[in-house]
Amino acid sequence: MPVLIDTVSKQPSPGTPPPLYKKREPIYPKLVHGPFRMIKWAVLVATLAVYYILPWLRWDRGPGVPNQAVLVDFAEARFFFFFIQLWPQEVYYFTGLLVTAALALFLVSALFGRLWCGYACPQTVWTDLYIVVERLFEGDRNARMRLDAAPLSLNKAWRKGGKHLVWILVALVTGGAWVFYFQDAPTLFGQLFSGQAPVTAYLSVGILTFTTYMLAGTMREQVCTYMCPWPRIQGAMLDEHSLQVTYRIDRGEARGPHKKGETWEGRGDCIDCLQCVVVCPMGIDIRNGAQMECINCGLCIDACDEVMDKVGRPRGLIAYDTDAAVAARLAGTKPVYRFVRTRTLYYAVALLLVGSVMLFGLLTRSPMAMDVLRDRNPEYITLSDGSVRNGYTVQIMNRSIRPEVYFLAFHGPHGAHMRTVGQTHEGPISVALPADGQRSLRVFVTVPPSDHEHHRDHSEPAEFRLISQGGKQLEKATVFLSSGEDE
Amino acid sequence: MVHNDKDEVTGINTTGHEWDGIRELDNPLPRWWLWIFYACIAFAIGYWVLMPAWPGLHGYTHGLLAKSDRAQVAVDLNALKAQRGLAGAGLVNASLEQIEADPKLQAYALAAGASVFGDNCATCHGAGGGGGKGYPNLRDDVWLWGGTPADIEHTLRVGIRSGHPNARMSQMPAFGRDQIVTPDQVNDLTEYVVALSRRKANTAAVARAAPVFQAQCGVCHGPAGMGNQAVGAPNLTDRDWLYGADRASIHSQIWNARGGVMPTWEKRLDTATIKALAVYVHANAGGK
Structure with missing residues (x-):
């Protein structure tokens, strides 16, 4: 492996203590054209569209249930996602989703590097959007640099002021869209403007407006370098076979200026034009090799390809490539690309496993659910005639979007009979539940005094059975407790 | 450096x-x-x-x-009180039977009752209402002063031996300590009471105690020992024993005649709370 890092430029002169604080170096990314820029535009439009439109989609679930396609309903403790409706008891689906997302990120990183950072991360998307606004008011790189260097004038003031104003507006809309995921969007939209929305809504909009403006407007690359843990973690996912935005050192060196008509013999293709540096939103030089700061957005590839076309050399001096391929070419052997590796196999299998478990869970998920809580204090009650009573709290849930009638029955020790508070007859209890509804029942089970024929243990197995009108049955095991003595 | x-x-x-x-x-x-x-x-x-x-x-x-967080707590508590007052109005206006028949009102009463029970009643009757020696079990079917919602509400209001003018009042004489009967008769009565609950007892002692029981105990506990809710006299023939089922406990109770005190809650809790508590206690005992 060649050392790809330029060690010369970073050396402090001997004797001087290193500075405690580093002044931020301003970055003026230049607009570039090319396939990767096009992909980034497309991803930007697509992700922003999803973000802003999603809470406005409707999904009819019938009366009594919200008709918003995607809704995190904290007040009613429900999560709605199109045809999926999750209750708080099913929070493990979120755990599964997060695990799946993490594994997918690992797999993609091991295969193709930081695709997430370069294209889909909100920090990248909103920074890109903010740079568009910046360019609109202040022009491209050179104009921006001139403007920053110029003394304050009316021209500078309105350009700077206008930019910040639009930034804050974009931030406001960003924060504004966020709260629609948590309440009925059309209702909340009206409330937000009439001052009737909950305080938390205004607070959330305020906080997100501030963070969007700060992170995408003023912090930018500082977020990735100093705040985000992922650049530091991702080193563990990458290896020499991971595709990354790479300066092909084997082809580029020795670099140097090139005049038209000069020979390309005995030198590299890099003409040291620094186009890869001026377009970089992170302000780094990709020719120094893989760096923590590099978000793999590929804009330097577009910039370099443009230059290679002009000087008449083949494209791809900077390209998605692997360290192993570069090393192979340097050694004069044929580069080998290996996508199937132990690492990627592990990630893929884990991803498949978790995904299958999630899918299986979702597909076999029953809309009928029941939780049984047995009284622990007191464990059992002896009645005046010597019979024993146990108390249970049975929570019955109808997670479907239709009203349902369920029947609750108890199966346990010999002679057991069940009653709920307010019930006038013995036997199975019918429970009518509205769509997306639940009910908690206090259930008392009484067992007659034990005799020699029907001796009872201290703890005997028992179960509650919930039966739907459609004949579906759900069992929940519990126990029936008594003193366990013949009296 | x-x-x-x-x-x-x-x-x-x-x-x-x-x-x-x-x-x-x-x-x-x-x-x-x-x-x-x-x-x-x-x-x-x-x-x-x-x-x-x-x-x-x-x-x-x-x-x-x-x-000041402390001042804020006072404000929040008052707001909560006002909110409860609104919901509690439903309890005040409805009869106990109406509350039990209305699922919504009942659910509110049960939730409020559970909370109030934990704050005020659990100290003696236990968190689940299971009671203990000398503290009645509120979960079973034995009620010294009656187990209908109205009976429970009345007991909550006036208390037992509480000093309230209308308090539930009963006083068993200390037959042994005050020498109303002889120590031997206390021993015989113990056997008699054991026999009442269909357990094996000394038949000679039971025979000797029979007339004493009729003369001294039958007035309140009834000639057959079945008790009398009007005077809070326990049924001696069932399996429920407030002060213990064994001979020593029964003997001690005949000798010393203990009786517990339950405070009156009329002045401490408002009508809605007492009603909620009555509904909760009734429901927790099986709701019969």
């Missing part, structure tokens, strides 16, 4: 510290971190001015906003 301990890969000096072979690069901090530090100092000064901050010998600096 300058360390010429250079990291070979990055070419950056390290701090000179080493932990099991791991060395830390001496990278400078970004300047804006320093600004955040200064911003925190500015915030702290603003906080001192606006909020309670500095303790003194006889108090503390209240700050311009004079914020």
